[in-house]
Amino acid sequence: MVLDFFRKIGKLEPFEIRQSSLVLCLIAPGVYLYSICIVYFNKDAIEIPVTKYLFAGLFLIVGLLPFLKKKGVQDFYGFYVFLSLLIFQHYLTYIVVLNNFSIDYLLGTLIVMFGGILMMNNRVLIVFFSASQLLHMGYRVLEATNLDQVTEFSILISITTIFIYSIIILNGTMRYKQSLLELNKNLENGIRERTIELEE
Secondary structure (H helix, E strand, C coil), X not given: CHHHHHHHHHCCCHHHHHHHHHHHHHHHHHHHHHHHHHHHHCCCCCCCCCHHHHHHHHHHHHHHHHHHCCHHHHHHHHHHHHHHHHHHHHHHHHHHHHCCCCHHHHHHHHHHHHHHHHHCCCHHHHHXXXXXXXXHHXXXXXXXXXXXXXXXXXXXXXXXXXXXXXXXHHHHXXXXXXXXXXXXXHHHHHHHXXXXXXXX
């Protein structure tokens, strides 16, 4: 029962698996290089030293999983992508707080949040991903004592806007996907009917 639920929310079409795999393989070195650049240009940056290797490795492994051609990977791949992005997203929020909401870390966090939403295709995963980030960042901002009201308001508005846009994107994507599925089903039915006609 639980496995069926995760299979349902993690199921991706073959082209979606290829696309997600490619993006994650590109993110892997990107995470590493971004971390090095920030520390190079911002000498006061605080990072947990080993995490750039861990996340680069995580994204590379998840990106290469489809090449195993295992049914378990194919059935749950969307969930693996979601899980890796969710962990990374909450890590980034923690690092933003460690660096006193520095703009370089904050921008990176917002980009990953929006990009992560675009990589997912299941309602449950998108809503959970964006809502959990909204709550986490909102809590961290309201708890912070070193933020002025303008900065606090700006961060909260940015995160809320991404959450709202994720719902809009979600609705548009789901409608488009449903129309494609219906079109595909109609084409299959048409082909089946034509085949029967030809056989007769």
